[in-house]
Amino acid sequence: MMATSLTPADLGAVEGLLGPVDARLTRDYPGEDTSRQPVHTVYVPADRYRAGLAQEWGERARQAVTDAGGIDAVLDAAAVPAPVRPAVGARVLVKLAAEPVEDLRIDLEDGYGDHGDAEDDVAVAAARSLRRELVTGAATPFAGIRFKSLEAPTRARALRSLDLFLTALVADGGLPDGLRLTLPKVTAVEQVEAMVAVCERLEAALGEPAGRLCFEVQVETPQAVLGPDGTAGVARIIRAGGGRVDALHYGTYDYSASLGIAAAHQSLEHPAADHAKAVMQVAAAGTGVRLSDGSTNVLPVGTPAQVRDAWALHARLVRRSLERGYYQGWDLHPGHLPSRFAATYAFYRHGLDEAAGRLRAYLDRVPGAVLDEPATARALAWFLARGLDCGAVGAGELADRGLPPEALTTLVRPGRGS
Known part of the structure; x- marks a missing residue:
């Protein structure tokens, strides 16, 4: 067993300090509304x-x-x-x-x-x-x-x-x-x-x-x-x-x-x-x-x-x-x-091909010129989902790029249907 220096009491003190903060953050910052937004x-x-x-x-x-x-x-x-x-x-x-x-x-x-x-x-x-x-x-x-x-x-x-x-x-x-x-x-x-x-x-x-x-x-x-x-x-x-x-x-x-x-x-x-x-x-x-x-x-x-x-x-x-x-x-x-x-x-x-390519590379873990973080991947998916919602982009076009709507849902709208 590896040696550590913090005692259970130390860890409990941190939890006691931050537990109420966790609850407040969950209440005040529940996350973005990723349902359709009109343009x-x-x-x-x-x-x-x-x-x-x-x-x-x-x-x-x-x-x-x-x-x-x-x-x-x-x-x-x-x-x-x-x-x-x-x-x-x-x-x-x-x-x-x-x-x-x-x-x-x-x-x-x-x-x-x-x-x-x-x-x-x-x-x-x-x-x-x-x-x-x-x-x-x-x-x-x-x-x-x-x-x-x-x-x-x-x-x-x-x-x-x-x-x-x-x-x-x-x-x-x-x-x-x-x-x-x-x-x-x-x-x-x-x-x-x-x-x-x-x-x-x-x-x-x-x-x-x-x-x-x-x-x-x-x-x-x-x-x-x-x-x-x-x-x-x-x-x-x-x-x-x-x-x-x-x-x-x-x-x-x-x-x-x-x-x-x-x-x-x-x-x-x-x-x-x-x-x-x-x-x-x-x-x-x-x-x-x-x-x-x-x-x-x-x-x-x-x-x-x-x-x-x-x-x-x-x-x-x-x-x-x-x-x-x-x-x-x-x-x-x-x-x-x-x-x-x-x-x-x-x-x-104008941003369709770049966003779709970067997101596909992220999902496939393909090394590329841009190393995207999970937060950026969500932003890329959200960009494509917004384009789909307003009619700028078709579902078939995204599927042709290896990104069917359910792939976007997984990143942007967890728990929602496609």
Whole structure:
């Protein structure tokens, strides 16, 4: 038996010290959510939402492509590399026809405005329209509402609309799997705590299981990024959510305006935006909370040249977000869909062969130019899984490279089916 110096008492002391830390880390950092994440969220005013709207957006997006010079014009504007252009172009057209919107947010906040008690009917009508889409199979994979903030002037209205929407959904068939609820303009951690209490009460009243209701937090105020005590507000927000905060969405224009940034310089790539998103990214790492970038307010409208210029700007911003680990963003106009998917698909297809080759070499333990660690192998698998989820890559293409979906599942989604 080999000699050692640490006694059982020494080892027990270490366990006594670190055991509570292990429990805290497990609670606060359960790991990333590796289920499908939409590549974008489309916001539409609640009084304009109706069954079939996502398909209409797809039709308008395809018409914009035709009017501005065809799919090659989109690929040019998005600076899609030549080797992947044919596949990207073909897949974008398929996407615009089959699933033009991945995540639809019915907006009862800024995009809708203040209509007093008329909002009651709008909230219920939105729930009924969503139910019709669910019944016919036309619903987007993810959908939900953004209600008003829990600040004093809009609190009662926000909670009533949320209640009406969810109650109508439950009464008419239950809550959909892809339900998303968005809490905007958070200025205090206590608002998140209040939202948790509201979710608990609604679950009990509606007969839903505990924990069924989760919500996104929009980071639109300086207080959400940096608290008055100097701590990271978003970290406290995630903790206060008790596992119910499922995403942080950056709000480009409210946040920029609150810092006094001139309107002409409010952008996803402003240094102030990068700072806020970096804080969000660090706070959310390992917690299972998703991240979403914001939007550009430069719409692809006007002459064909103006549309192509707007596509070029949008595609560059989308690519920039993807490179920085923000895999989702907001889109405000049907014309944003072609550049969103062109930039996204180019990102995944451009990295397809390298990622697949490195992952295959890792799994086969083949020595190569890059010595990847297990964490990097998971990142490679996750990159490929994201491309598969959004339609940039096909399952057959991965299988041809020796990576059937179940191989990715083993690394990225243990315990899940293929």
